[in-house]
Amino acid sequence: MRFVDNSFIDLPEGWEDRADVATEALINGNIVADDRSAIWKDLKESLESLSNGRCWYCETNIPRTDNAVDHYRPKGTVKGVTLDDEGKEITRYDIAPAHSGYKWAAFKPENFRFSCQHCNEYRKDLQGTAGGKWNYFPLVEENQRAYNELDEDDEVPSLIDPCNRLEWTLLSYDKAGKPFSRFEEGTAEDVKVKYSIRLYHLDQKRLNEGRIAQWKLFLPSVKDTKKWYLKKLRGDRGAEACFQKELKKVGQWFHPRSKNTYLGYLVYQLEQDKDKDVLHPWISELIRTVG
Numbered sequence: 001m002r003f004v005d006n007s008f009i010d011l012p013e014g015w016e017d018r019a020d021v022a023t024e025a026l027i028n029g030n031i032v033a034d035d036r037s038a039i040w041k042d043l044k045e046s047l048e049s050l051s052n053g054r055c056w057y058c059e060t061n062i063p064r065t066d067n068a069v070d071h072y073r074p075k076g077t078v079k080g081v082t083l084d085d086e087g088k089e090i091t092r093y094d095i096a097p098a099h100s101g102y103k104w105a106a107f108k109p110e111n112f113r114f115s116c117q118h119c120n121e122y123r124k125d126l127q128g129t130a131g132g133k134w135n136y137f138p139l140v141e142e143n144q145r146a147y148n149e150l151d152e153d154d155e156v157p158s159l160i161d162p163c164n165r166l167e168w169t170l171l172s173y174d175k176a177g178k179p180f181s182r183f184e185e186g187t188a189e190d191v192k193v194k195y196s197i198r199l200y201h202l203d204q205k206r207l208n209e210g211r212i213a214q215w216k217l218f219l220p221s222v223k224d225t226k227k228w229y230l231k232k233l234r235g236d237r238g239a240e241a242c243f244q245k246e247l248k249k250v251g252q253w254f255h256p257r258s259k260n261t262y263l264g265y266l267v268y269q270l271e272q273d274k275d276k277d278v279l280h281p282w283i284s285e286l287i288r289t290v291g
């Protein structure tokens with residue numbers, strides 16, 4: 001996962017009026033949100049363009065599908081869910097009082113996340129790991145749940161939001177590309193990371209292997225850039241130009257239009273580089289510009 005800036009979503013002409021009418025009808029109980037699913041589906045391409053086709057939660061490239069718009073705050077009945085300390089077993093429960101959905105946010109562009117089906121629908125994969133956000137929206141404190149729009153800011157979601165700058169940096173990964181929590185057990189950060197890994201299905205064989213594969217493809221460029229940087233420091237002829245060329249190539253991996261994926265993992269790996277602050281300050285600079 002990495003930050004997706006959803007501040008500027010292209011809205012087709014008349015879209016906001018349709019959304020307002022639908023929101024009112026939904027709140028008044030005249031429709032269910034899915035009756036007007038065309039409204040959020042109409043924004044699918046605008047949302048998709050913000051990540052160049054990558055799922056905002058797991059960063060896989062999404063094949064063409066109709067169901068790629070997830071509501072961060074669920075549009076329908078919200079189900080309660082708790083996770084054991086290991087972050088593996090989930091227990092569902094009924095929220096009290098019952099919550100019929102964040103209706104005020106059902107047609108709000110800021111609540112839409114471009115998402116693959118592994119992340120937004122409950123499913124088990126072939127390796128038997130289950131995940132999917134579905135109609136869960138766990139909070140750090142359940143008693144702060146919002147039942148109306150004015151209370152929404154009181155909530156502290158237990159799910160990392162890719163549209164919050166820096167939140168994605170809470171995730172850590174081991175040598176096999178498997179995500180884990182680096183925080184003390186039970187802290188808000190620990191809870192957020194564990195719920196996100198479990199409910200977005202981020203610890204999945206295919207994803208973990210994909211992260212490692214991307215890093216292997218990316219690493220030679222980092223090594224070349226390091227080599228030319230050291231040659232530049234030594235004053236070798238032409239080294240500055242070669243360093244700039246290599247650095248540009250490394251930076252292109254993170255360009256919003258690039259088709260590369262698992263960029264959050266690549267940034268995490270760059271963060272772990274012990275040379276980044278002394279011998280190779282360009283790495284820290286790169287992280288700042290792409291992060």
Ligand SMILES: [Zn+2]
Nearest residue numbers: 055058116119
């Ligand atoms: Zn996904």
